[in-house]
Amino acid sequence: MCGRFVQHAHPEIYASRYAAALDGDGLGDWRPSFNVAPTRPVLALRAGKAGGRELGALRWGLIPSWSKGPDRRFSMINARAETLASKPAYRSAFKRRRCLIPAEGFYEWRAAGASEAQGEHLSQSQGKARSRSRSRSKAKQPFFIHRKDGTPILLAGLWEYWRPEDGEPVRSCTIVVTDANDAIAAIHDRMPVVLEQDAMDAWLDPENADTDALQALLRPSPASDWALDPVSQRVNSPRNDAPDLIEALAAGD
Numbered sequence: 001m002c003g004r005f006v007q008h009a010h011p012e013i014y015a016s017r018y019a020a021a022l023d024g025d026g027l028g029d030w031r032p033s034f035n036v037a038p039t040r041p042v043l044a045l046r047a048g049k050a051g052g053r054e055l056g057a058l059r060w061g062l063i064p065s066w067s068k069g070p071d072r073r074f075s076m077i078n079a080r081a082e083t084l085a086s087k088p089a090y091r092s093a094f095k096r097r098r099c100l101i102p103a104e105g106f107y108e109w110r111a112a113g114a115s116e117a118q119g120e121h122l123s124q125s126q127g128k129a130r131s132r133s134r135s136r137s138k139a140k141q142p143f144f145i146h147r148k149d150g151t152p153i154l155l156a157g158l159w160e161y162w163r164p165e166d167g168e169p170v171r172s173c174t175i176v177v178t179d180a181n182d183a184i185a186a187i188h189d190r191m192p193v194v195l196e197q198d199a200m201d202a203w204l205d206p207e208n209a210d211t212d213a214l215q216a217l218l219r220p221s222p223a224s225d226w227a228l229d230p231v232s233q234r235v236n237s238p239r240n241d242a243p244d245l246i247e248a249l250a251a252g253d
Contacts, residue, residue: 005106023056037238062174081218093158105146183223
């Protein structure tokens with residue numbers, strides 16, 4: 001799954017990189033974050049009203065258009081790639097309302113006591129941090145997962161428009177997840193779907209009804225692209241939000 005991620009660049013940087021116009025309705029309460037948590041506004045790319053792409057803010061945690069509203073029992077921050085076309089909560093959005101969420105990386109947690117075989121893809125420094133952590137604590141170890149070359153990523157998502165009986169309508173989103181690649185599987189069995197820029201038009205086009213071709217895009221990205229850095233357990237609390245959260249633990253930490 002994907003329960004936290006990093007989205008800290010200025011909106012104009014994302015808009016320029018992905019050739020998108022800024023949403024005329026504004027960005028609401030969005031702010032740059034090194035620890036984006038569910039229900040927060042996140043920046044997302046969608047098909048523009050007049051063509052092209054637009055970048056705007058969506059609530060992270062999908063609210064189906066037919067629902068009574070946000071349900072604390074079902075956060076719907078992630079949607080499994082395998083069931084997008086069949087689950088009522090996602091089926092309509094998969095056909096017509098797809099989005100892309102730019103990010104610098106995401107977090108995942110590895111349970112204490114994971115086997116050496118599970119950790120074989122981690123770096124030597126990560127292995128040292130793991131050994132010390134296991135001897136001191138049973139807590140899960142958070143990792144910041146990002147591209148080795150430092151470039152931003154595009155997380156595949158779906159969005160919805162929900163209108164309450166009273167009050168303002170809410171635009172919300174979910175992040176699509178798939179099986180983890182061989183590197184990330186050392187930490188967790190799932191990962192977000194990361195699309196390349198050459199797949200943007202096909203994914204965002206609301207007129208694209210080729211669900212088989214769309215489903216084919218929802219595969220794990222190559223394991224060789226990724227760096228997995230153990231980071232401070234301060235990231236466990238969404239109240240903590242600072243650039244040092246993504247810094248890899250030093251050898252003595």
